[in-house]
Amino acid sequence: MDTRLTTDSRTNEELYRGWTDGRKYILAQTTTEIELLSKADAIGTPDELYTFLKVFPHRVGTFFVDVPVEMLAKMRGLRPELQIRNLPKLG
Numbered sequence: 001m002d003t004r005l006t007t008d009s010r011t012n013e014e015l016y017r018g019w020t021d022g023r024k025y026i027l028a029q030t031t032t033e034i035e036l037l038s039k040a041d042a043i044g045t046p047d048e049l050y051t052f053l054k055v056f057p058h059r060v061g062t063f064f065v066d067v068p069v070e071m072l073a074k075m076r077g078l079r080p081e082l083q084i085r086n087l088p089k090l091g
Contacts, residue, residue: 022060026087027052032066036087046071053079064088 027049028040037043042052049067053075062083065072075084 022062022083023058024062024064027063027065027067029067036066040066050075050078053082053084056082 025041026036026039027042028036029049030043030045032040032043042049044052046067049065049071053063056079059081062085063075064085064087065075066087067075072084072086
């Protein structure tokens with residue numbers, strides 16, 4: 001993993017400004033590298049991350065997730081109105 005993303009002191013909003021509309025969030029599994037966990041808005045098991053998305057109160061937002069492709073597809077199916085994307089790897 002490229003650590004420039006995770007050691008950058010800017011907020012997620014500053015890092016991803018202009019990529020999408022609405023607020024940006026980072027979701028990570030508990031098994032994610034420690035540097036990324038410090039930037040994450042939500043950290044949990046797959047079931048906890050699914051629940052987080054199910055109960056997310058807004059209809060607009062972008063989620064950058066550090067999860068396997070299968071989980072990404074399930075997350076998109078849970079909340080198709082939200083933008084849910086793979087976390088970009090910088091560099």
